[in-house]
Amino acid sequence: MNYAVSPCRLLAGLLFALVANGAAAASISTQVVDGSGQAVADAAVYAEAISGQAVSKPQRTADIEQKGRKFLPLMTVIQTGTEISFPNNDTVRHHVYSFSPPKIFELKLYTGTPGNPVVFDKPGSVVIGCNIHDQMVAYIHIVNTPYFGKTDAGGKVRLDGLVAGKYRLKAWHFSMPVGGTVPEKEITLAASDVAAALTMNLKPGAGTN
C-alpha cells in the first residue's frame, strides 16, 4: 500500500484552499484625511459587522514597551479581550497608569516585564501615563471587532479577511476633539475588495504626521 500523498493531490488541495479562502474574504482599503485633506497617521480604523455575519474572536496579545522614557508605540489598536504587556526596557523605573473608564489600572514602579499582562475587556479609548515621567503618554483604542488597523504615514490602512456582509467602517484618533464625531461609513462587501475614504476633524494645531 502507498501511504504517501501524491504531489498532484497536494497541489489540488492547496489550490482548493486558496480559492475557497479567496471567495469567502475581501478587504477594505481606507485612507483617513483631516478637514484640510491632509493624511492622518496613527488613526484607528475598524469595521463593525452590522448584518449578523459570524465574527471570530481570536485571543490576541500586544506589547507597549518603555524605551528612552517613551511608550512605544504611541498608538495601539486592539480587540476587546486583548492582553497587553508593558515591558520596561529602560534602566530607570516606570510607574504605568490609566484613569480612563474602559480600563483603570496601575503598574507600580518596576523594571523588566511585569508578570501579569493587563486585559482590556471594554471598548473605548484609554490614555496611558507614567507617574514619574509626566511627558510619557500612549493611547490605546479598544474595538469590538477583529477587523481593525492603524493608518500609516500616508493615512492608509487595509483591513483583510472580512466575510461578505454589511459593515460600519469607523475611525478614531487621539487628536480628535473630546466628544467629536467618530467618522463612519456603511460598506457592503461582496466577494471583491472595496476602497473607502474617511474624513475626521482634529483639534486645531494637532500635528498629523
Ligand SMILES: [Cu+2]
Ligand atoms: Cu516613567
